[in-house]
Amino acid sequence: MAGRRVVVFPSSTELGPVLVHLVTSRAEKAIASHGRFTLGLSGGSLVSMLSKELLALPELDCSKWVVGFCDERLVSFDDPESTYGLYKSQLFSKVNIPDSGILTIDPSLPVNECAEDYSRKLKETFPDDDFPAFDLLLLGMGPDGHTCSLFPDHPLLEETKKTVAPISDSPKPPPQRVTMTLPVVNSARCVAFVSTGGSKATVLKEVLEGREGSAFPAARVVPTRGELFWLVDDPAAASLTIQVERPSSGARL
Numbered sequence: 019m020a021g022r023r024v025v026v027f028p029s030s031t032e033l034g035p036v037l038v039h040l041v042t043s044r045a046e047k048a049i050a051s052h053g054r055f056t057l058g059l060s061g062g063s064l065v066s067m068l069s070k071e072l073l074a075l076p077e078l079d080c081s082k083w084v085v086g087f088c089d090e091r092l093v094s095f096d097d098p099e100s101t102y103g104l105y106k107s108q109l110f111s112k113v114n115i116p117d118s119g120i121l122t123i124d125p126s127l128p129v130n131e132c133a134e135d136y137s138r139k140l141k142e143t144f145p146d147d148d149f150p151a152f153d154l155l156l157l158g159m160g161p162d163g164h165t166c167s168l169f170p171d172h173p174l175l176e177e178t179k180k181t182v183a184p185i186s187d188s189p190k191p192p193p194q195r196v197t198m199t200l201p202v203v204n205s206a207r208c209v210a211f212v213s214t215g216g217s218k219a220t221v222l223k224e225v226l227e228g229r230e231g232s233a234f235p236a237a238r239v240v241p242t243r244g245e246l247f248w249l250v251d252d253p254a255a256a257s258l259t260i261q262v263e264r265p266s267s268g269a270r271l
């Protein structure tokens with residue numbers, strides 16, 4: 019791993035622009051080196067934060083972006099629970115990511131087949147990689163320490179072969195989902211967690227500082243060769259005692 023950076027902001031207002039600069043700078047770098055930018059998205063509060071900040075950029079060209087989902091809920095795209103549906107209305111419909119560059123699940127399939135189908139789409143997109151190496155994955159973390167749809171104490175945490183796994187007993191509704199596995203997450207060139215709010219303070223301390231940290235799925239995200247960022251706000255960071263970065267306004271990562 020290139021080293022973990024824990025970066026703390028007063029609030030989402032200051033975090034958002036730095037996040038979006040991380041996205042665009044990694045996009046530029048990726049396009050310069052291999053002609054496209056592969057980005058994995060997560061749901062939760064990230065959807066509106068990322069969409070708002072990207073749309074505020076004066077010149078955003080996403081024509082060489084390939085976007086996938088770190089996890090997805092198995093519901094139809096017009097269901098308010100669909101992560102794709104939220105990104106479609108808040109972002110995809112307003113930027114020039116080609117349709118062929120958006121890798122979605124097929125929500126009409128049963129959960130096992132849906133995972134296989136999504137896994138096939140990833141393989142077609144990353145034919146040379148044992149595990150798809152995304153340029154950037156944006157992750158959230160729940161107050162229980164879950165990330166993607168990898169939940170504490172779940173057998174999926176031990177998956178070593180599949181790139182995408184089905185889950186039908188998600189403790190957080192909806193119960194049926196598909197998720198990238200840890201080997202995929204840890205193959206990314208860059209992973210950025212975005213975690214805000216006081217409900218994350220206790221678990222964030224455990225994940226970043228705790229001796230038992232590895233019990234939490236989010237603590238098992240340690241990219242083998244890539245960068246790892248934790249972008250958090252003051253309420254989420256309230257219990258941390260490790261050294262953190264507090265960037266001044268206009269800072270870039």
Ligand SMILES: O=C(O)[C@H](O)[C@@H](O)[C@H](O)[C@H](O)COP(=O)(O)O
Nearest residue numbers: 060061062063064158159160190
């Ligand atoms: O599929 C889901 O249920 C959500 O996407 C979930 O995994 C979310 O990413 C985290 O709970 C963090 O959410 P917040 O960033 O909104 O706290």
